[in-house]
Every structure is written in structure tokens, then in C-alpha cells.
Amino acid sequence: MPNYQNQSESLANRFIKYAQIDTQSDPRSTTSPSTAKQKNLAKVLVEELQEMGIHDAELDEFGYVYACIPATTNKQVPVICFCSHMDTSPDCSGLDVKPIIHRKYQGQDLVLPDDPTVVLKMMEHPDLKNQIGNDIITASGTTLLGADNKAGVAEIMEAAAFLVAHSEIEHGEIKILFTPDEEIGRGVDNVNLEKLGAQYAYTVDGETCGSIEDETFSADGAMLTIYGVSAHPGFAKGKMQSAMKIAAEIISALPKDQLSPESTAHKEGFIHPVDIAGNVEETMVEFILRDFDDAKLAEHGATLESTVKAVMRNYPEASYKLCISAQYRNMKKVLEAHPQVMEYGILAIERAGLTPKRQSIRGGTDGSRLSLMGLPCPNIFAGEHAFHGKQEWVSVQDMEKSVQTIINIAMIWAEKA
Secondary structure, three states: OOOOOOHHHHHHHHHHHHHOOOOEOOOOOOOOOOOOOHHHHHHHHHHHHHHHOOOOOEEOOOOOEEEEEOOOOOOOOOOEEEEEEOOEOOOOOOOOOOOEEEOOOOOOOEEOOOOOOOEEOOOOOHHHHHHOOOOEEEOOOOOOOOHHHHHHHHHHHHHHHHHHHOOOOOOOOEEEEEEOOHHHOOOOOOOOHHHHOOOEEEEEEEOOOOEEEEEEOEEEEEEEEEEOEOOOHHHOOOOOEOHHHHHHHHHHHOOOOOOOHHHOOOOOOEEEEEEEEEOOOEEEEEEEEEEOOHHHHHHHHHHHHHHHHHHHOOOOOOEEEEEEEEEEOOOHHHHHOOHHHHHHHHHHHHHOOOOOEEEEEOOOOHHHHHHHOOOOOOEEEOOOEOOOOOOOEEEHHHHHHHHHHHHHHHHHHHHHO
């Protein structure tokens, strides 16, 4: 049976090509995809898939890429899907990304040339300890890299090319799905599950090599609107009640030593203000609420509301509106009902020569919502690190292990059928 090898650095070259295409999503946009430029990468992927021989690859109006690798066995194998998102985070520029390969890393500080103040240090990035002798890819210091999630996209593409080239490998029908707008929580808003036609799926969007994740945060969003009382600042004594200052007071009154991203880890949830805009008369504050436990998530919403009410009592002429809405839910219970999805993923990681690391995600993936939509979908590692910032990096060798894991998953589902 042939083994995957990164011939002529095809994997690294794929990733670098994709990373240089700006696909940043926009949370303020109302279109789907939120930015038209995401389709620039989608078109490249469709063209490459068709050139491989996957002739049904297509890009739909919403920016989703669908493709199918036909089965190479007569066995009745469940249809599985591999999924990654094409967009990059709005938190850091994705324009004019200049990927750099740092060959045979030896533990040194990596100073990024376009901004020498951006330095990757092993003491700040513990996973670098496992990369001695490997090839590390970073950006140049002024942008993010886009390994989240173009590493996953490149790995799925590389695995697809290998499977198409080696039809002697037995596997069932394999679906490929590339999504827009995952970074802004809309990654599967317009996905067509009937067209996809898969029974199980794996997102390829995880961090540490060998990791597999079956649990995410449950997530709510909250929008707080403060309606203040405006007056001419020269004659405002006893009259003005500034919506901006009230909003600032509410944010300041929230817990700081708990229930905030800065002070929580592991299974601890939080309340986090992510955007504020307005003026004296009207100010809006956007929050995200997160926890692994749905009951605790509801408690965080109650904490936010009680904090708002307590502050607003000091401003009787002002008023407010607080709207809390569900965003996604923990996929744990869905995956527990389909244990083979995790079992085969763990076995695939082992066959790649790795020690599986079963983990929880302090965040969400497209798999969270896909699981709740009826498509059980854990998350496997892509090798991305320090995402959403200028210090983002990925190891070529970790990416190779992800490709091997994807191929192994396809083979194992056929073996077990």
C-alpha cells in the first residue's frame, strides 16, 4: 500500500499559495460570503480539484466548495466528509501575506523581518519544543499567516490528490467541503447538507499535532444598547446621562478575576465584550458568552443582565435593551451517540505514528454546528498555532502528519465497513 510523501514540497507550496490569497471575512457584512474575495481562493480550489480528476467540484453562490471522490470499493461504506474553512480572522490583516519557511528550526528566536518587534520565542510558544529540525512557516511580521485554516485546506487538497492518484487504496465515497465565514460564526449558515450527502464528517482545524477534539464551547451572543440623555456639554450639569460612560461602567463592573478570557482556562467560561460603538445618546456593546455547560452559559447571561440592571439603577433617565441569542452548542452529546467517529479518528492518528491527544476546544468550529444539524463532526489537527495574530505559525512536518491522518481515516472507514 503506498504511503503519502510530500513530493517536491507540494504540501508546503500548496499552503503558501493559498496563504497569499486574502480571504478575510467581515462580521459587519450582511452578504454570504461576507467578503467576495473569499471566492478567489474557492475558484482556485475548484480548478485544482477538477485538474486532479474530481470533475464534479463546484463553487456555489454562497461561496461553498463541494466535491466528491468516488468510492474505490464495492463495500457499503458510510460517506464521510472532510471540511475546512477558507476565511481568515478579522482580528488581524490578511492582505499581502508573505509566508517564510524557516528551515530545520533549532530552537532559536524567529525574528520576522518586516517588523522585527514580532518575535517567536520558544518560551512563549511551548509547542515549538517539539519542532526541532522541522520546517516552520510564519508570515513576515505585518499580517497573520492564515494557517487557520488554510493549513487544513491544503491538507485536505493534498490528501485528495494522493487518493485520486492511488485508486488502489480502498475507501468509500469521500466528500470535500470548504466553507466561508467560519471566523465570524456563519460558516455553515448556507451549507446544503442534502447536496453534500455525507453521514459523518471531520473538520481539519485543530492545533497541536495529534490532537482530536470532540467538545467545544456552547456560545451565545449578546447585544446591549444603552439609550442615554444628551445635552449641550456646556449646560449638561444634572441633565446629561452619557450612554458611552454608562456602557464603560457596565463593562468595568463585570468580574475581572473570573468570567473573562484573561482569567480563565480549561473548562471555565466567560463573558467578553468584543465591540463598542456609539455616542452620548446611544451606545451599543457586543458581547460573546461561552461555556462548555449549557446551564452555566445561561448563568453567564443572567450575570450580564444583573450587572446591567445594577448599573442602570444609577441612571434613572437612561434606558437599555439587552438581547441574548444562541450562536452554537457543544457537540459532545452528538458525538457520544456516534462513538465510531472518534474511535476511527484516534486510530488514524495512531497509524500516523502519533500519540492521540483527546481535547476540548475553547472555541467553536464548523463541526459544532454541523453536529447539531445532524452531521456528527469532530475536529482533527491541522497544525496551526498562535492563530489570529502576527505570530501565527505552522510546521510542514505537522501538516504532513495531518495529511496522513486524513488518508488513514478514509481507509479505516472502509476497513471497518
